[in-house]
Amino acid sequence: MKQTPGKKLRVALLGCGVVGSQVIRLMREQADDLAARVGAPLELAGVAVRRPGRARDVDVDPELITTDAEALVTRDDVDIVVEVIGGIEPARSLILAAMNSGKSVVTANKALLAEDGATIHRAARDNSVDLYFEAAVAGAIPLIRPLRESLAGDHVHRVLGIVNGTTNYILDKMDSSGASFSDALEEAQALGYAEADPTADVEGFDAAAKAAILAGIAFHSRVTAADVHREGITEITATDVASAKAMGYVIKLLAICARSEDGRSFGVRVHPAMIPRTHPLAGVREAYNAVFVEAESAGQLMFYGAGAGGAPTASAVLGDIVAVARNRLAGTRGPEESTYADLTVHPVGETVTRYHVSLDVADKPGVLARVADMFAKQDVSIQTVRQEGLGADAQLVLVTHRASDAALSATIDGLRELDIVRDVVSVMRVEGEDAS
Amino acid sequence: MKQTPGKKLRVALLGCGVVGSQVIRLMREQADDLAARVGAPLELAGVAVRRPGRARDVDVDPELITTDAEALVTRDDVDIVVEVIGGIEPARSLILAAMNSGKSVVTANKALLAEDGATIHRAARDNSVDLYFEAAVAGAIPLIRPLRESLAGDHVHRVLGIVNGTTNYILDKMDSSGASFSDALEEAQALGYAEADPTADVEGFDAAAKAAILAGIAFHSRVTAADVHREGITEITATDVASAKAMGYVIKLLAICARSEDGRSFGVRVHPAMIPRTHPLAGVREAYNAVFVEAESAGQLMFYGAGAGGAPTASAVLGDIVAVARNRLAGTRGPEESTYADLTVHPVGETVTRYHVSLDVADKPGVLARVADMFAKQDVSIQTVRQEGLGADAQLVLVTHRASDAALSATIDGLRELDIVRDVVSVMRVEGEDAS
Structure with missing residues (x-):
């Protein structure tokens, strides 16, 4: 990629823990490669931490370290803010402040995006800046x-x-x-x-x-x-x-x-x-x-x-930094949040899957018939049933065909009321099979 | 994504075989989704084929069909050219003509990119248009x-x-x-x-x-x-x-x-x-x-x-069409070819791996010693050796430690000259093991 003469892209890092220290190391070790791939050098503008004196996995120029994250994210000489603090606050306020100052943001913060992604995405759109978050899910895996x-x-x-x-x-x-x-x-x-x-x-x-x-x-x-x-x-x-x-x-x-x-x-x-x-x-x-x-x-x-770890997560963060940096050089942005379909999330009761149920049952004739009847009442069809152990230790282990979570729950409630069922030992979903 | 009022993106398709017909079907069936994701509707501007009368897997408005691919790719009302003809010519000339007319290109053409990617990439850069080719490698797999x-x-x-x-x-x-x-x-x-x-x-x-x-x-x-x-x-x-x-x-x-x-x-x-x-x-x-x-x-x-098939490959093509369409609406381009590292490709002789070698050998004492000596001469170390069969049917099966292709080839040449080796039955690399 052609180098843009004189231009460099300055990165502010929020957090210098397991992931942040690897981001610094990689930005330093791969500086030439990153510059060639972006089309301009990336430069660390500052690192915001809570405890400046703490020992770190990477050497950082003490002049770059600051405890004033708010000042760092709004500084005129910063282009890209990388947030690897995690948690809701102060991460959210810092990201919003950065975006309101025209910075693009790369974050690994799954908790924040899952709790209040709407606010963050809206701020990115309103300020015409990028929001990239590959590292928030499954670490280094491009997903x-x-x-x-x-x-x-x-x-x-x-x-x-x-x-x-x-x-x-x-x-x-x-x-x-x-x-x-x-x-x-x-x-x-x-x-x-x-x-x-x-x-x-x-x-x-x-x-x-x-x-x-x-x-x-x-x-x-x-x-x-x-x-x-x-x-x-x-x-x-x-x-x-x-x-x-x-x-x-x-x-x-x-x-x-x-x-x-x-x-x-x-x-x-x-x-x-x-x-x-x-x-x-x-x-x-x-x-x-x-x-x-x-x-x-x-x-x-x-x-x-x-799916985790300092270096793999930092790889995903770096990939995003390169993308955001290229976008800034080109005066453009990556894809926005896409919520046009606006589908409803259905309640878990409507989930349909198979179940594995273990029951502690009394050692009496007719037990299976009464248990099977309870499944049938809720229209839950049984695929296999087997008895484990004998006499007082007998357990019934049943695997159902596909049934709704609601029907299964009603079945379990019913089973608990049967005098012949001493205990519902475990109920677990069975996934990854095509059989219905 | 916000819709751009009045704007639509017009796609010219080159080729209407297994992949092309699926691209048409998906553009039609998913028209609303694609428009929402791109920010503007995608419209089929024309389909260039060699044999217009041929039966196809998809219904195409006969007015869209043309045998004049060259005219289609340079038409003023075309924004994006999708090439799924394959092979070197006429695909290359058509892609270059399209790019020279300012169209962005999506292609699944691995043969052309591997033979003359430099020309195609250069034309994309010179004309400031996009070249996307996810479908060229491993079909639907994002790679x-x-x-x-x-x-x-x-x-x-x-x-x-x-x-x-x-x-x-x-x-x-x-x-x-x-x-x-x-x-x-x-x-x-x-x-x-x-x-x-x-x-x-x-x-x-x-x-x-x-x-x-x-x-x-x-x-x-x-x-x-x-x-x-x-x-x-x-x-x-x-x-x-x-x-x-x-x-x-x-x-x-x-x-x-x-x-x-x-x-x-x-x-x-x-x-x-x-x-x-x-x-x-x-x-x-x-x-x-x-x-x-x-x-x-x-x-x-x-x-x-x-890795192949009409619908999976079409999925990759459609993903690229959406990306290119978004870029055009935003007045930007995706990443260019990156060849800055300019590393050398080393000859296969320098490849280092392990080998599995089967030899038909004479039924004589001392055979293993002479075979082993030939490996040792080339500094190829043997990890396991076993004899299969008996007497006249005896085979020696050897697995080496890591060795260069050149050393292994020299070993095989030497073995062929030994009177006790009746035939080199097979030589195959062994991959995917950490053991050296």
Whole structure:
């Protein structure tokens, strides 16, 4: 690309943690390449941090460090603001201040985009600046750009994937070693795959934010985290994992954005589910991410890679910086938020899938008949049923055909009232099978 | 996106075969969605075909059909030219004429881009128009855009994948059923996966063109099909496939673009290779494609999907049409060709990988010692050796550690001269293993 003489693009960085320090390192190490690809040099204009004295993974010129993020994002000599602080505030205020000052923004902030993306996108449009956020979903895996641009001529039916590395690490560990949830979590924490407070990951909040962003782009509608049905993995037991394994399944935390059959609404949900071991997502190990996209013409696409980590996330941020920088040089902007379709998010009760249900039942004749009758009353058809254990330890394990979440819930409520059902041990969705 | 009042974007289509007819169908069926995503309606301005009377998969207004492609691409009311004719001429002349008349171009033409991409890219730059070609490589799989844009801030080390659906179908069939190459080819032809003249696919020309395009983008250098070391699959026998299977391998036709260790040159090659059955590419069945991209910061990424077919390819073309249309409305252009790195393509002799060698040997004492000595002379280290069969049918099967192609070739030449080696039955590269 031709160099624009004299012009350089100045980048302000908000946050200098795991991702921010890698962004600085890469901007420095790849300066010549980036300049050639952009058409002008990129220069670090300043780095806003909370604790300037803190030890960092990268050397930063002390003169670039500031605690006054607000002043930095509105400075006249800044072209692009990169936000890698995370969380809602002060990130939102800083991004809005930057945009109102005419800066383009690159962010990795899934929580903010899922909670209040509308405000941020509107500010980008009103100020004619760019908003790029490839790093907000699935780390280094190019997913936002393919969905927003490559599939812009197609009709997406479903996005289904593993978008949280921490929970995948934990579930993979439970599956491979038989560990309990708490032991697997502890190991993930020791290895840096899980935070000291793991709530955002293990309760599915992180995956739900990503699901909201993906659904909004895939279905050209506005989706917030509140629209996402969310269940975490904290109640998954070693027994659940072993039982899934025995049946040829593995348990994964899935994010699923699926259009309804009439195409006029869609559902967004994050929950653990059993998938067949032969499904490509079953082979996604450790902290990796993988996402399936099913589109009308393209068919089934899969994207796989590192979903988190400093360098992979920084790679996605850098890609966005190059795009935004090229746009600024050309006096143009990338694609805006697209919400024209304005589809409704349907309640989780309308979700249709298969279920795996384990029941502790009394050791009496006629138990199966009464259990089966309860499923039949709600029109939930049973595909397989088998008894595990004997006598007082007997469990009934049932797998249903496709049924609505509402019908299944009513069935479970009914089962709980039967005197012969001592306990509903587990209820889990089964995904990734074509069989109905 | 805001609609631009009164403005519409007019598309001229060159070719109305498998892909072109799907492009017309999708433009019609998704007209409202496309208009909303572009910000203005897309309209078909004309369709150039060779045989206007021919039956087509889609109804086209006869008034739009023309045999005068040259007149169509220069018409004042055309904004975007979509070329899905394929081949070098007349595609090249038509694309150049279109660009010289200020039209942006979307093409699926891998052969032309790999043979003479420089001319086409130069014309796009000189005329300030867009050139988009997502559909030229791996059909519906977003690969060009992620490499060109998402990874623009990263340093790509290697691109490795299955980029030809026909050969993958044939090799998969040979693997799963034990069929010979010619039987599997016949089946592929009967099912429409292979052309009546299958040369471009089975001799690796199609994959080589795609490899040239991928390498050029990944390494920011100019690469043509002539730079690609190319071997097809016509000499793969059922015995090769069975022998690979017995050792836990599967044979795939791979395209490999790999930077040298010093980073100053790279190699591009297309050839059959053995990969372990545990490798994710081993699970790519039938006519599917999958490509690994290994980058410094992003780590290992994989892209998977339908690599050919009318609708999937049309999905990629439509995505490009939307991008080009948005650019025209905004008065801007997408990224230009990037060849600033100007790296050298090194000869295949410098390629370093592992090899699987089968030898028909005499039934004499001391055979292994003499064979091993020949490898040692060229400094090729042997990882495993085993004898298959007995007496006059004895075969030696050797797998080497990593060695250069040149050293391996010299070893094979030497082996052929040994009186105890009756035949060099097969020599095949082994890829996808970390072991050295």
